[in-house]
Amino acid sequence: MKITRRIFFALCTLIFAALACNLPQANQSTSEPTQEPATTEESVTFNIDEALTLAVQTIQAATLTAVVPTETVTPGPSPTPPSTAPTVSVSSDTNCRTGPNVAYQFVTLFKVGQTANVVGKYTPNNYWIIEYPGGFGATCWLWGAYATVLGETAGLPEGVPPPLPPTATPAPSAPEAPKQLNLACTSVNKSKKVGQIWILAWEWTVEFTWSDQSTNENGFYVYKDGVLLTTLGPDNESYTDVFTQTLIIGDVSYTYGVQSYNDDGASALKDATLSSCP
Known part of the structure; x- marks a missing residue:
């Protein structure tokens, strides 16, 4: 609004200045005036038009600048915090195997004081599937008798036990003596x-x-x-x-x-x- 008022006052000033050029001078001689060259009137008229054109262009530029709408930013939904995987620890050192049974191959000893992420479960045999320490994301099956799990476990997938390893056939031999x-x-x-x-x-x-x-x-x-x-x-x-x-x-x-x-x-x-x- 302040910009428009300034432009208006500037325009009025230019117009008044242009009109003042056509007013008679106060000390003009009473003798018959000498005929002015035709180019003088054309020059005055040209100056008035130029001033008006400049004023109009200034108003248009100011108006375009003033009416540029401000972009309204609509806030998006808040990001969902990442879910935290449940963790497990044990009260006694426990073997971690390739499946939920002592018949499966030993992988590592999960010790007291260690923690690991729980990524699955096997309810029938009370086993947890964990990402064991130092395994770089590899998993093993931990017996739950000595395990304490912290976190939500209801959504954990039920593991499917892998096939049992083949049982080694002993070499033929004579029996032991009584x-x-x-x-x-x-x-x-x-x-x-x-x-x-x-x-x-x-x-x-x-x-x-x-x-x-x-x-x-x-x-x-x-x-x-x-x-x-x-x-x-x-x-x-x-x-x-x-x-x-x-x-x-x-x-x-x-x-x-x-x-x-x-x-x-x-x-x-x-x-x-x-x-x-x-």
């Missing part, structure tokens, strides 16, 4: 008189026991004094030998042995010796 051999004996007097002759005899019952050390045996060979006494099936750990001992003169001893066997061979023979029977 251990902890033991002999226990009881006797019953079976002596009797036949006519005028006494036949002295005792019935011995020998309990031969051992501890099975293998899981791949087909059975056991049981020996007495180096001679095969019997063959037993797998998982046996004892044999009872009952026999009659006739007249005993001097010391008598018996050696019992046992070995396990399978299609790939037999174990070492283990034995124990019995020297008396109460």
